[in-house]
Amino acid sequence: MRPLTDHIPKPLLPVGGVPLIERHIVNLAAAGITEIVVNTSYLADQLSTFLGSGDRWGVNIAVSHEASPLETAGGIIQALPLLGDQPFLVVNGDIYTDYPFERLHDHPVATGGAHLIWVDNPPHHPKGDFMLLDGKVVAAVGASDDAQLVALPDAAQAVTFSGIGCYSPAFFASCQPGKQPLKPLMVNAMRADLLSGEHYLGEWEDVGTPERLAILDKRFAHEDPSQ
Secondary structure: OOOHHHOOOHHHOEEOOEEHHHHHHHHHHHOOOOEEEEEEOOOHHHHHHHHOOOHHHOOEEEEEEOOOOOHHHHHHHHHHHHHOOOOEEEEOOOEEEOOOHHHHOOOOOOOOOEEEEEEOOOOOOOOOOEEEEOOEEEEEOOOOOOHHHHOOOOOOEEEEEEEEEEEOHHHHOOOOOOOOOOHHHHHHHHHOOOEEEEEOOOOEEEOOOHHHHHHHHHHOOOOOOOO
């Protein structure tokens, strides 16, 4: 995202004059989710200053700071003491979506499992991440166990992980602190039949390049940020 992120962390990049992370917070609050933990690392002071305690949005915000980036799973593992013993929602700070977070309130999550939101494969990621069939994640795209892909019904669909999901704390029970990607844990949960999924067809954008951010920003050009 450089040069845009030379002096500002990605979650503070504005879309229609509103930082990406603020859009998430507003939508989470509207869904009744008021206890929020934010992972910070790069230019963390800016994020902490902007977020404050969260009271201006009617939420409580705690910060889990990573001295160096821990990747998705590593950041969640470090934040576990702040998240309690019940399933919790995770949303990436560098996406835009209109996903209705209230859908996840009552979705059952098996102990040690997760319920993840999937989207159509975007042009920059055409092969997807996993295969979804009848609400179950059934295979990892590009996994070494290619036999599982051959045996899948034609109805199985390659989809991309949205960065939104609801996790049981036990999903991370076998993990040690430190830098760690999420996908291997997803594969393990899938093989244990503990990974469910929803294919979301609404708004979703991975704001991974200045060009994609500019396109998204244009869509909100006439929005009043104060509303």
